[in-house]
Every structure is written in C-alpha cells, then in structure tokens.
Amino acid sequence: MSKLFIKCPRCKTTHFISFLKHSAYVCSKCGYHFRLDAPKRIKMLCDKGSFREFDKNIKSLDPLAFPKYKEKLEASMNKTGLKEAVVTGECKIGGFPTTFGVMDPRFIMASMGSVVGEKITRMLEFSYENYLPAVLVISSGGARMQEGIYSLMQMAKTSAAVKRLNDRGLPLFTVLADPTTGGVTASFAMLGDVIIAEPDALIGFAGPRVIQQTIGQKLPKGFQKSEFLLEHGMLDMVVPRKNLKAVLTSLLEIHSTRPYENLRGER
Amino acid sequence: MNKEIEREIKHLKDKVKKLKDRVLKGNKKEAKKIEPLIEEMSSKIQELERLNAQVKPIDIVRLARHPKRPTTLDYIRLMIRSFMELHGDRRFADDQAIIGGIGFLNDIPVTIIGHQKGRNTKDNLKRHFGMAHPEGYRKALRLMEQAERFGRPIINLIDTPGAYPGIGAEERGQAEAIAYNLYKMSGLKVPIVSVITGEGGSGGALALGVADRVYMLSNTIYSVISPEGCAAILWKDATKSEEAAESLKLTANDLLKFRVIDDIIEEPGEGAHTDHEETAKRLKSKLLETIKELLTKDLSTLLRERYEKFRKIGVFVEDMPEDPLVKM
Ligand SMILES: [Zn+2]
Numbered sequence: 001m002s003k004l005f006i007k008c009p010r011c012k013t014t015h016f017i018s019f020l021k022h023s024a025y026v027c028s029k030c031g032y033h034f035r036l037d038a039p040k041r042i043k044m045l046c047d048k049g050s051f052r053e054f055d056k057n058i059k060s061l062d063p064l065a066f067p068k069y070k071e072k073l074e075a076s077m078n079k080t081g082l083k084e085a086v087v088t089g090e091c092k093i094g095g096f097p098t099t100f101g102v103m104d105p106r107f108i109m110a111s112m113g114s115v116v117g118e119k120i121t122r123m124l125e126f127s128y129e130n131y132l133p134a135v136l137v138i139s140s141g142g143a144r145m146q147e148g149i150y151s152l153m154q155m156a157k158t159s160a161a162v163k164r165l166n167d168r169g170l171p172l173f174t175v176l177a178d179p180t181t182g183g184v185t186a187s188f189a190m191l192g193d194v195i196i197a198e199p200d201a202l203i204g205f206a207g208p209r210v211i212q213q214t215i216g217q218k219l220p221k222g223f224q225k226s227e228f229l230l231e232h233g234m235l236d237m238v239v240p241r242k243n244l245k246a247v248l249t250s251l252l253e254i255h256s257t258r259p260y261e262n263l264r265g266e267r
Numbered sequence: 268m269n270k271e272i273e274r275e276i277k278h279l280k281d282k283v284k285k286l287k288d289r290v291l292k293g294n295k296k297e298a299k300k301i302e303p304l305i306e307e308m309s310s311k312i313q314e315l316e317r318l319n320a321q322v323k324p325i326d327i328v329r330l331a332r333h334p335k336r337p338t339t340l341d342y343i344r345l346m347i348r349s350f351m352e353l354h355g356d357r358r359f360a361d362d363q364a365i366i367g368g369i370g371f372l373n374d375i376p377v378t379i380i381g382h383q384k385g386r387n388t389k390d391n392l393k394r395h396f397g398m399a400h401p402e403g404y405r406k407a408l409r410l411m412e413q414a415e416r417f418g419r420p421i422i423n424l425i426d427t428p429g430a431y432p433g434i435g436a437e438e439r440g441q442a443e444a445i446a447y448n449l450y451k452m453s454g455l456k457v458p459i460v461s462v463i464t465g466e467g468g469s470g471g472a473l474a475l476g477v478a479d480r481v482y483m484l485s486n487t488i489y490s491v492i493s494p495e496g497c498a499a500i501l502w503k504d505a506t507k508s509e510e511a512a513e514s515l516k517l518t519a520n521d522l523l524k525f526r527v528i529d530d531i532i533e534e535p536g537e538g539a540h541t542d543h544e545e546t547a548k549r550l551k552s553k554l555l556e557t558i559k560e561l562l563t564k565d566l567s568t569l570l571r572e573r574y575e576k577f578r579k580i581g582v583f584v585e586d587m588p589e590d591p592l593v594k595m
Contacts, residue, residue, distance in 0.1 A: 055585075063525070063582040064516045067501065114581035121578065143469070143491045145500065148515045149527050152469060152491040153580040156477050159446060160453035160574055167454070183491070185442035186430075186470045191450055205442035205470070206432035210496075214432045224437055232438050 008032050024241045033198050033241055035178060037080070038087040038104035041137050045245050046091035046100060053089040055122055060084060060115045060147070069146040076107045085110040085140075088123040093135065094249025096256060099127045102137040103184075109141030112184050116144070117154025120188060124161040128168055131267075133255055135248060137175045138189045139201075142182015155187035162191045169263045171255050173248065176203050176226070176235075194236045194251055196244070197226035203234075272319045279312050324512040327519075328494055330486035331465050335540035337547060339366060339381030339424045342464065345547035346554070347372060347379060353410060355402075359439060362403030364395045364431070365475075367410040369419070372554060375562075378414035380407050380475060381424030384465070397466075398431035401444035404474045408448050411455055420458040420558045423475040426465030428493065430474070445474045452477035453573060458561035460554060462532070463487045463519075464539075479573050480557050481528045483519035484546070486538045489528070490517035527580060 005014050011030035024044060025034040036044075042051050062069045077083060085107035091100045101123050103110040110116075120136070127134040143151040162172055174192030176185075178201035186205050189195075197203060204224040212219055222228045226238045239247050261267070286305050290298045330336075343350050350370035355361040367380035382399065385391030407423075414421045430441055452459065461478035467489030483489060492500075494508035497515055501507075522528045532553050535545040561569065 057586050058583050059585075061582050061584055064514065066514055115583045118581050118583060145492050145497055145515075147582075148491055148517065149489060149522060149525060150580060150582055152473055152489075153527060153577060155446075155470065155473055156449050156453070156577040157580060159449035160477070160577055163450045163453050164574070183470055186445040187449060188446070190440070190443040190446040204437050205430060205445070206437065211432045211434065211437070215434065219434065223434065232440070234440050234443060 006034075008034075026241050031199065031240070033178065033200065035105050035139065037106055038082065038102045041102040042087065042091075042100075044241075045093060045135075045137070045248065047093060047095065050092040051089050051100065052091065053087060054126065055088060055119050057083065058115050058119060060113055062146070063114070063150055064146070064148050066146040066148070072108060072146070080104060080106045082107055084115040084119065085112075086116045086119050088119045090126065090132065093245065093252055096249065096252035097132055098252055099123045099132050099134045100137075101135070103139050105139045105141075105179075108144065110139055110184075111141045111144035111182075112151060112154050112187075113144035113147040114150050114154065117151075117157050120158050121161045124158070124165050124172070127170055128161075128165050131168070131170065133170055133252060134165060134172045135175070135252075136172065136188060136192075137177060138180050138184060139177040140180055140182070140184035140189075142184055152183065155183050158188045159191060162188055166193070168266050169258065171251075173251055175239075175244065175248075176201055178202050181205065181207055190234070195234070196237050196239050196247065197229065197235050198244075199226055199238055199240055201226045203229050272315055276312055276315050276319065279308050279315070283308050283312070323509070324488075324515075324518055325494070325509040327486055328488055328508075328512050328517075330538045330540075331488045333538065333540045334386075336426075336465055337539055337543045338386070339379075339383050339426065339464070341543055342381070342424060342547050342550060343368075343370070343379060345544060346551040347377070350379075353413075354406075356405035356409055358402065358405055360400075360402045362400050362406055363393050364397050364399040364427070365403035365407050367407060369414075372422070372551070372558065375555075375558060376417075376419050377422055377558070378410050378419050379422040379424070380410055381464070382427040382471075382475070384426060395431050397427040398429060399427065399471060399474075400431050400433070400436045401439040401441050404430075404444040404448050407475060408451055411452065411459075415455050415457050418457060420460070420561065421455070421478075422554060422558075423459065423461040423478065425461060425463045425467050425472045425475050425489075427468050427471045428466055429468035430471035445470045448474040449477055453577070454570065456566055456570070458558060458564070458569065459573075460557050460561070462550065462554075463489050463528075464550075468493060477573075477577065479561055479569060479576070480530075482530050482532055482553060482557075483522060483528050484532050484539060484550070485519055485534045487519055488517040489519075489522055490515050525580075 008027040010032040013029045088101040171193040176197040180203045229235045347370035352368040366383045382397040384397040385394045459478040461476045463483040494512040495505045497511040498507040499505040519531045535542045539546040
C-alpha cells in the first residue's frame with residue numbers, strides 16, 4: 001500500500017503526495033527539495049518519450065566477498081526495481097540531444113561501485129563517440145565501501161573519461177542534489193564545465209560528522225550547503241528544481257554551436 | 268603469529284627429535300620404519316611454520332603506519348641527487364603535508380612528489396600527519412604540469428591516512444582539488460610512476476595515484492576507507508578494525524591479485540623501518556628500470572595505455588538471465 005501523505009522533514013508540513021507531484025516535490029511552505037528517485041528525475045527533465053536507456057543489465061558482483069553485501073544489493077534491487085544506483089541513457093532536453101545519467105539515492109545511498117563507475121564511463125564514452133554533450137544529475141554518499149579498492153578506482157576511471165570528452169570540445173553539465181559527498185564529489189561531480197546545485201543540498205568531500213570529530217569544534221551554520229559552496233566559488237549556480245529544465249536547455253543551446261573551430265586535430 | 272600453532276610445532280619437533288635418537292641407537296630394520304614417519308612430520312612442521320609466518324592484514328596495517336618507516340624526504344635523500352624542494356600552489360599556501368621538487372634519479376632529471384608524515388608530534392602538527400589540504404594537491408599538480416612542460420618523468424610517493432577533513436579544506440574545495448588531479452593526471456604528457464610507501468588512504472592517496480605504473484612496497488596498504496572507519500560504519504564499533512582490515516582486502520598481495528597495481532617491491536628484513544638504505548635501494552632500482560622503459564614509449568601509446576589501465580578496473584556482470592543472484 002502506498003502512502004497518501006508525506007511530512008516535510010524541514011518544516012513538518014504534511015503534504016498530499018499527489019499534490020507534491022505538481023510542485024516538483026518541493027515543499028510549498030518552506031521550499032525543501034525532497035529527494036528524488038531516478039525515474040522521477042527522468043520524467044521531470046527529459047523530453048517526453050525521448051529517453052533511451054543504456055546498459056540496463058549491468059549488475060554488481062561481490063568481488064571482495066564483503067560481509068552482507070550480496071543481501072544489501074538484492075534488497076536494493078527489490079526496493080527500487082533498478083539493477084544499480086545510476087540510470088544512464090540518451091535523451092533530448094528542450095529539443096537538444098544529450099546523454100543523461102541520474103543517480104538514485106534509494107540504492108545503497110547511490111554509492112559508487114564498479115557498476116556506477118562503468119555505466120557513467122560508458123555514457124561519457126558514448127557522448128565522445130557521438131559528439132554529444134553529457135548531463136549528470138548526482139546524489140551520492142560517496143564510494144561503495146563494500147567494493148573496496150575497485151570503488152576507489154572508479155574515481156580515476158570516470159575522471160579520465162570526462163577529460164577525454166572535454167578534449168574533444170564536448171561539455172559535461174553536473175547537477176548536484178542532496179547529498180553529494182565523498183568519492184563522487186571528488187571525481188565527476190566537481191568536473192562539470194558548469195556545476196549546478198539544488199538549493200540547500202549537502203555537498204562536500206568529508207562528511208560533517210567526520211570533520212566535527214577531527215577538529216572537535218562546532219561547524220558553522222550552512223556549512224557544506226549549496227549556498228555555502230556558491231559563496232566559496234565551488235559552484236556556478238544554485239537553481240531551484242522548477243527551473244532546472246529551463247537552465248539545462250539554455251546550457252545545451254549555447255553549447256550546440258561552435259563559432260570558432262580550434263580543435264581540428266581532435267574533432 | 269599464533270600461540271596454538273607454535274605449541275603444535277614445538278610438540279612435533281620434540282617427537283621428531285626422539286624418533287631420530289631412536290634411529291641413531293636402534294637397528295637398521297627399525298630405522299626403515301621410522302624414517303618415513305620423520306619425513307612426514309618434518310613436512311607437517313614446514314607447513315605449520317609457513318602458516319605461522321603468514322601475516323594478517325591488520326599486522327600489515329600496523330607496519331604500513333610504523334612511525335619509523337622511511338618518509339618521502341628520507342627516500343629523496345637516499346635516491347635523488349641534487350634535490351631541490353619547490354614550494355607552494357601559487358593560489359593559497361604551501362601545504363607541508365605534500366612535498367615535492369626536482370633532482371636526478373641517476374642521470375635522469377625527475378620531478379618527485381610525495382606525502383610527508385612527521386617524525387614527532389611537533390612535526391606532525393605542521394604536516395597534518397600527511398593529510399593534505401586542497402593546496403597540497405594543487406601544489407602537486409603545479410609541479411606535475413611543470414614536469415610536463417620540460418619533459419621530465421614524475422615519481423609520486425604515496426603515504427597518507429587520507430585527505431584532511433576540516434572546515435578550511437572543504438571551503439577551499441577538497442573534492443575539486445582531488446577531482447582535478449585525477450582529471451589532469453590522466454592526460455599528462457610525461458611518464459608517471461606512483462608508489463605506495465606506507466598508507467594509501469582513499470581519495471587523498473589516489474590524488475597522486477593516476478600513473479602509468481603503480482607499485483606498492485610489500486608492507487603497505489591501499490584502501491577506499493581506513494579499517495577503523497569501515498568498522499565504525501559496518502559494526503558501529505571502531506575497535507573491530509581487525510575484521511574490517513580483513514574484509515577490505517587492502518594489502519599489496521590483494522591489490523596485485525586484483526590487477527589494481529602492477530608489482531610489489533619487497534621490503535627488507537622485518538620491514539622498511541628496519542633498513543631505510545636497503546628499502547630505498549630497492550625502490551630506486553625499480554623506479555629506474557620502470558622509467559627507462561616508459562621513456563621509450565611514444566606519447567600516444569603512453570596516454571592510451573594509461574587510459575586503458577584505469578578503464579578496465581571494475582567487476583560486474585552483464586546480460587544475465589532472470590536469476591537475480593549471480594555466482595562468480
Ligand atoms: Zn517544508
């Protein structure tokens with residue numbers, strides 16, 4: 001049975017879920033942006049019927065035989081109907097073709113293991129091969145500890161793929177949603193040619209609890225939130241969810257022509 | 268080392284000794300019967316000794332963190348001629364947790380960079396125990412780009428618990444600094460060799476770890492999270508680090524098996540801390556051999572192979588039938 005109501009975690013207002021849908025899952029009272037799953041994001045941002053999914057059937061193994069990992073994977077698959085924490089594909093946004101990937105925080109906090117790294121790399125390589133821009137909507141708890149060193153290496157793999165894309169004169173646009181932390185922030189998330197964040201999202205490398213334990217003092221108000229990062233020069237813009245599609249469309253439009261061809265060898 | 272195994276070994280050794288005595292005293296007929304027995308026991312002893320000598324992951328974690336291990340500055344002193352330390356990221360500060368500079372490896376000019384842990388508390392306060400801020404990674408990248416400009420190979424020595432978790436580090440873009448190193452290093456137009464010389468802690472280690480060859484000294488670790496951090500998350504108990512060290516598969520042998528690293532450099536005796544000179548000698552000879560080989564590669568091969576090296580890392584399964592649980 002699905003729930004009819006949901007409480008805003010920030011202002012505690014109770015919302016009809018069916019109403020929330022019309023406000024892009026943003027609290028009408030306080031502006032809180034509810035966390036979104038991948039299918040909702042696709043619906044919200046991709047032109048109707050334009051999304052074609054890539055690599056639907058890649059699944060994680062348990063290379064370290066890590067305690068309880070297999071069970072965790074299975075539970076996440078059952079809960080979400082997805083095979084992993086990222087959905088990738090190609091689509092049109094505002095009529096402009098692009099590759100598009102979105103992470104789903106319901107799946108082990110959208111942490112990055114081999115499959116997340118592989119799917120994002122393949123998506124970026126598809127962009128590279130087909131001269132398409134790339135858009136990634138990110139939310140992630142960081143590395144997937146249960147895959148150990150394989151997880152860490154996905155940071156290098158995805159970052160190298162972004163570099164190759166850029167070397168061909170193609171852009172990556174990243175949208176950071178709550179929360180974006182750890183190894184995902186320290187790789188493709190911060191490598192966007194334009195980096196957008198949703199309001200009030202937690203974005204950082206180290207988690208706030210770890211920092212607090214290390215330095216033994218209280219963290220400043222708003223620390224590691226979108227607005228804080230904007231102020232410190234780490235983002236290009238903070239965009240409310242309802243404007244996201246329009247902003248992405250503008251970005252894709254302005255990058256759709258290349259007035260001066262300075263990459264002859266590369267393109 | 269295991270007390271139980273040691274007792275068993277002693278027990279068997281005593282038995283063998285008694286049997287041997289009997290052979291010496293006894294007649295030939297009896298000796299013929301006893302000798303195979305002795306042989307069998309001896310091989311059993313050998314096997315147990317091998318088992319007993321087997322080091323547990325947590326022991327390697329301790330060795331990797333041993334306070335007397337050679338640091339980057341020790342290796343530089345022992346391997347590099349005419350070393351000149353260069354300072355600062357030209358943006359904000361000179362992070363003492365990562366040091367770097369230029370010099371000669373035999374007759375080859377190189378840029379050498381590494382995490383620097385302190386030898387004592389005062390030194391460690393200055394160096395943040397080898398945990399760098401963004402300016403540390405940015406200094407490293409500045410020196411690497413300088414090396415690229417002048418066609419100099421790059422050596423990175425990795426020994427860090429991880430990137431520094433602090434307010435300033437986050438304000439100045441810890442994540443961006445690491446990400447940008449990974450991004451730029453994947454395309455640097457000179458050979459890069461990275462060696463884990465102690466702790467290879469997470470993103471802070473990888474920020475110096477995108478290379479054409481990655482090696483580990485034999486008593487070092489390379490991991491996505493510290494055993495203590497892992498235990499705290501998994502069992503809500505940081506003291507269970509022994510189990511976590513086991514589960515994370517973070518030793519040089521594990522990583523070589525996974526093909527995440529290219530080779531292991533054996534440490535002398537009980538570990539690098541017991542003989543700095545010999546450790547540096549072995550490291551230097553491996554670096555020389557590797558750099559000489561890499562210098563013969565043309566640029567497009569070098570860069571293609573570097574991309575492929577990281578591109579192929581990952582374990583997954585594709586296009587399987589309905590069965591949701593896949594066995595390896
Ligand atoms: Zn609200």
